[in-house]
Amino acid sequence: MRGGAGVAQRHPDAAATPAGPTTGGLPDREAGAVLGQYLREEATAFLRALAPREGEPGRPQDDTAETGRQMRRSARRIAGTLHTFGSLTDPGWADPLRGELGWLTDTLGREHRYAARLGRLIGALQRLASAEDTAGVPAAPLPADDDLGLWLPVPAAPDPAAPPASLPEPVAAAAHAAGSRRSPAPPQAGERGGAGGGPLAVGAARAGALLERQLTLARTRAHSAALQAMGSSRFHAVVDAVAVLASEVPLSPAARKPAATVLPLLAEQAHARLTEAAAALPLTRARHPYNGETLHAALTGELPAERQDAAWNRVRVLLRLRRYTQEVLAYDDGESAARLAAAARVLEQHREAAEAAAAVTAAARTPRIAPATAYALGVLHADQRLEAEAARYAFAHLWTR
Amino acid sequence: MRGGAGVAQRHPDAAATPAGPTTGGLPDREAGAVLGQYLREEATAFLRALAPREGEPGRPQDDTAETGRQMRRSARRIAGTLHTFGSLTDPGWADPLRGELGWLTDTLGREHRYAARLGRLIGALQRLASAEDTAGVPAAPLPADDDLGLWLPVPAAPDPAAPPASLPEPVAAAAHAAGSRRSPAPPQAGERGGAGGGPLAVGAARAGALLERQLTLARTRAHSAALQAMGSSRFHAVVDAVAVLASEVPLSPAARKPAATVLPLLAEQAHARLTEAAAALPLTRARHPYNGETLHAALTGELPAERQDAAWNRVRVLLRLRRYTQEVLAYDDGESAARLAAAARVLEQHREAAEAAAAVTAAARTPRIAPATAYALGVLHADQRLEAEAARYAFAHLWTR
Numbered sequence A, B: 001m002r003g004g005a006g007v008a009q010r011h012p013d014a015a016a017t018p019a020g021p022t023t024g025g026l027p028d029r030e031a032g033a034v035l036g037q038y039l040r041e042e043a044t045a046f047l048r049a050l051a052p053r054e055g056e057p058g059r060p061q062d063d064t065a066e067t068g069r070q071m072r073r074s075a076r077r078i079a080g081t082l083h084t085f086g087s088l089t090d091p092g093w094a095d096p097l098r099g100e101l102g103w104l105t106d107t108l109g110r111e112h113r114y115a116a117r118l119g120r121l122i123g124a125l126q127r128l129a130s131a132e133d134t135a136g137v138p139a140a141p142l143p144a145d146d147d148l149g150l151w152l153p154v155p156a157a158p159d160p161a162a163p164p165a166s167l168p169e170p171v172a173a174a175a176h177a178a179g180s181r182r183s184p185a186p187p188q189a190g191e192r193g194g195a196g197g198g199p200l201a202v203g204a205a206r207a208g209a210l211l212e213r214q215l216t217l218a219r220t221r222a223h224s225a226a227l228q229a230m231g232s233s234r235f236h237a238v239v240d241a242v243a244v245l246a247s248e249v250p251l252s253p254a255a256r257k258p259a260a261t262v263l264p265l266l267a268e269q270a271h272a273r274l275t276e277a278a279a280a281l282p283l284t285r286a287r288h289p290y291n292g293e294t295l296h297a298a299l300t301g302e303l304p305a306e307r308q309d310a311a312w313n314r315v316r317v318l319l320r321l322r323r324y325t326q327e328v329l330a331y332d333d334g335e336s337a338a339r340l341a342a343a344a345r346v347l348e349q350h351r352e353a354a355e356a357a358a359a360v361t362a363a364a365r366t367p368r369i370a371p372a373t374a375y376a377l378g379v380l381h382a383d384q385r386l387e388a389e390a391a392r393y394a395f396a397h398l399w400t401r
Helices: A004-010 A031-055 A063-084 A091-129 A197-230 A233-247 A259-279 A302-329 A337-364 A371-399 B004-010 B031-055 B063-084 B091-129 B197-230 B233-247 B259-279 B302-329 B337-364 B371-399
Strands: none
Touching: A031 A063, A031 A233, A031 A259, A031 A302, A063 A091, A063 A233, A063 A259, A063 A302, A091 A197, A091 A233, A091 A337, A091 A371, A197 A233, A197 A337, A197 A371, A259 A302, A302 A337, A302 A371, A337 A371, A337 B371, A371 B337, A371 B371, B031 B063, B031 B233, B031 B259, B031 B302, B063 B091, B063 B233, B063 B259, B063 B302, B091 B197, B091 B233, B091 B337, B091 B371, B197 B233, B197 B337, B197 B371, B259 B302, B302 B337, B302 B371, B337 B371
């Protein structure tokens, strides 16, 4: 995707990098030259991703999604780098471009986001409505001479408010600990759903249909909006600005200073913003499993959840900026790139789960839905908030370890 | 409650016990004598708990709950001990008594269980519907010069399927990590529930009212049933049998063997049954937080969840039996009593949460409930299944550590 020299320079093995403590392995160049090279390469990648759409009509249809992905990828990197190293570029030019790239990334990415959200929710519904007992009860049935049942007061009790408990059946070698939380179980809903299982399974199916309808509609609209955006003069203005960037980056006078002096300082500021924002997260609480934080106030509306989520989203964005500085500086600056990447993935999961939960709540506000549908949506909402909590847990353990 | 000598003998400090490896600290008595002493004491405690109900009408009303609790406590111990050390007693006499004590414990305990279940669910609903942000976002609002907002693609995006995100507000010193999952937050539902919060808060309130109605009805019925049971000839027959036990325990010939020979062996068998049942639990999976096991198949009906829960309940009962053997043997047999007690508490939490979740599902089957109510019940169901999962997690860490 990028020039061979650039790749070799930007992704060296840590062991192969002769990184001194002061120069940090940065070449003896001007800051603007290093920054400019990165921006030019990303701008070129952006334009290259755009090109086939206009110039190669023979490409398979599937490639449009990949095209959009690559464009967004480069647009995020350009915008993020202009943010972090803003003092080295002409602000009158960089700031508007940054905003326009944000608009572009959002507009082009929305269709993908709705599709991913639908896939996530349908998968979760299948897991919640799958009758297959992946959890597994490897225990043998109670032996006949072990008449605990006589003494067991609870399961044998006829309960007017709940259906009677059933004795454990021998479950044929269901591997315990099989399958992770995310693995969608095969959709066999209702197959074994004995007394009373019917309505719940119907509710799950209807909830799935409702979500599919709403999110497919949203996705279709997002698709139209993206197509419209790509035909707009606003889009072409952004492309023109990126084309300028691909040939020459408008720099400020500060960019003439040595790279080894200026760039690590700005990267350090990005790092400080990240660590400060992450330290402000309730990580101590998040480190405790099952803290119930994400479900707290789940029934009062979006507000408390969104206020929580916003702080985590901010860290997600700052983490992304931090990773781009590593790419610009082209050396391992002491922070493990693998750790940052893992943390970014986890926070991406957090965002997706939180947004999916909000979409479920929105679906539950649809007028005239059946109670069973609403019930299934309630379970699904809690499930997705729980995924968000699991992501916070994972992040807290990654970050504070 | 029991004779001073008995207490001193049965609960010695571990350090003060001159426990040899063979006698295990058991006195040089017949097995039947040691077993008989324990059973006589528990039978006496049972009768003493029953006495005030008939003999002291001047006692305050609140004491009836305590009376029932003490009766159940002794009845469980007698039945459990007759189970574990059954070979030492006359089976034609012990087995029917054990069954009758199980009936009694269940009948007398049900009112208490419904009351506890209602309290648990109302507390959970308050937590889920509390607008107070106990989670806390100690982060300051985004500084004005940090215009990440321009670049943040997601929260700023107008989303047709969800209300627009709000910026994080400064939350006044909300202590992070404050409050555990269980602490019910103050009921301030709806106070801050901004756009769209209304219907959800109403749903939570209606779900609470529905559960209160159903569980209060069940509790009232259980109360009547308990009163009726205590006036029945069946109840008086149980009391008579316990009265026999308080004076003389019908033993089998095997009870004449030395206590140090027989009792540890039977206790060891109870221990083996417990460890075997616990080892058959999916503990490896339960040790992973957020494994999603308890929510799996939540929308197919009770069956898979009950099959899972039954295995855990069986361990809960075997754990109880195991603890009673420690009381009978009156010495610390190597297994930490504190650890067993902690594990028992955790499994009791598991049972309560699982039963509460089932009660929520039953409530959701009420005809003609509003969708918002059903949605709230769905969230509440998932919340309680999650409590069950948290209990499994705690047990797995207690047990396999």
